[in-house]
Amino acid sequence: xxxAHKLTLGIDIGGTGLKAAVVDEDARMLTDRVRVxxxxxxxxxxxxxxxxxxxxxxxxxxxxxxxFPGVVRNGRVLTAANLGNDTWIGFDLAQALExxxxxxxxxxxxxxxxxxxxxxxxxxxxxxxxxxxxxxxLYLDGRLAPHLxxxxxxxxxxxxxxxxxxxxxxxxxxxxxxxxxxxxAIGNMRRLTNFDHLFIGGGNAKKIDFALAPDVTVISNEAGxxxxxxxxxx
Ligand code: BGC
Numbered sequence: 758x759x760x761a762h763k764l765t766l767g768i769d770i771g772g773t774g775l776k777a778a779v780v781d782e783d784a785r786m787l788t789d790r791v792r793v794x795x796x797x798x799x800x801x802x803x804x805x806x807x808x809x810x811x812x813x814x815x816x817x818x819x820x821x822x823x824x825f826p827g828v829v830r831n832g833r834v835l836t837a838a839n840l841g842n843d844t845w846i847g848f849d850l851a852q853a854l855e856x857x858x859x860x861x862x863x864x865x866x867x868x869x870x871x872x873x874x875x876x877x878x879x880x881x882x883x884x885x886x887x888x889x890x891x892x893x894x895l896y897l898d899g900r901l902a903p904h905l906x907x908x909x910x911x912x913x914x915x916x917x918x919x920x921x922x923x924x925x926x927x928x929x930x931x932x933x934x935x936x937x938x939x940x941x942a943i944g945n946m947r948r949l950t951n952f953d954h955l956f957i958g959g960g961n962a963k964k965i966d967f968a969l970a971p972d973v974t975v976i977s978n979e980a981g982x983x984x985x986x987x988x989x990x991x
Contacts, residue, residue: 766818766860767985768808769867770825771795772839772889772924775804776981777811779818784874784983788815798841801834801848809857821860822985824867825850826890828904832864838909838919839890863988866904867981868892871958873901873991874983875976883952884976886959887939891918895950901991907946918942927961936966943973 762782769776778790793811796803828835832851854862865873871894872884878899886892895902908919920926922942927935946955957965958976965975 763819763989764817765986765989766812766815766821766858767982768812768821768823769981770804770823770840771867772797772826775808775811777808777815778982779815780982780986782986784986786982790982791815795840797839800842800844801850801853804840805850805853805857808854812858819860820989821854821858821862822870822988823850823854823862823864824870824981824984825864826867826892828906829864829866832862836906836909865901865984865988866892866894868958869894869901869904870984870988871976871980872896872956872984873987874980875956875958875974877954880953881950882954882956883946883950884956884958885942885946887922887957887961887964888959889924891922891942892959893946895952907949912942912945913938924961927964932964932966935964939965940967 764779766779773795774792775795776790776792778786779788780786791811796807826839827837832849834845834848834850837845851862851864868884868886871886876882876896882896884894891908893907909917912918912921921938955973956976958980962975
């Protein structure tokens with residue numbers, strides 16, 4: 758089978774749900790998007806078991822692309838702040854999933870992966886995702902830069918971007934205060950990276966209620982699946 762006809766199993770490991778679907782080379786969904794609650798606090802081996810069960814009914818695929826909510830390098834997890842179990846640190850998730858699913862596996866940070874689906878491939882492009890946490894990805898001329906874990910950097914009043922902008926904070930402080938923080942964070946990202954374009958994804962992107970500058974665009978939450986295909990082209 759040539760590269761153009763390969764089927765990708767896209768897996769999104771989220772802070773609240775594990776999601777998966779099989780997509781074609783154009784990221785068209787060939788199966789339902791299946792979902793199960795994230796077993797927060799469980800050891801990584803349990804995640805692998807739950808994922809294997811989740812994707813079993815989806816049928817055939819040639820390769821796997823995983824978006825992970827932390828820092829991953831060469832398939833190995835370096836941080837997993839939202840998953841509630843320290844044994845993630847150093848865990849070779851790519852190897853464990855390859856053993857379980859019997860197909861090659863590539864893994865990227867979830868925000869890095871989303872951005873791959875939407876960037877134009879020119880200049881400095883950035884993605885932020887507003888969901889359980891605050892995801893970020895940075896690209897130069899279409900190439901993914903090393904992951905900067907901005908989520909855990911100080912933002913306001915001694916709290917991190919994750920703590921101030923994550924879903925828990927949004928529910929606590931309400932939409933209007935949260936929107937002010939998002940606006941401020943976008944300003945910080947602009948000063949930090951001088952992006953040519955910023956994309957905003959994640960489940961809470963639709964909750965933004967202020968006018969965005971012309972170089973800032975909200976993207977669809979489906980970008981994760983397209984990003985999975987792009988990861989195999991990258
Ligand atoms: C993690 C990031 C991740 C983001 C979105 C943060 O808590 O540290 O690596 O991209 O959440 O899931």
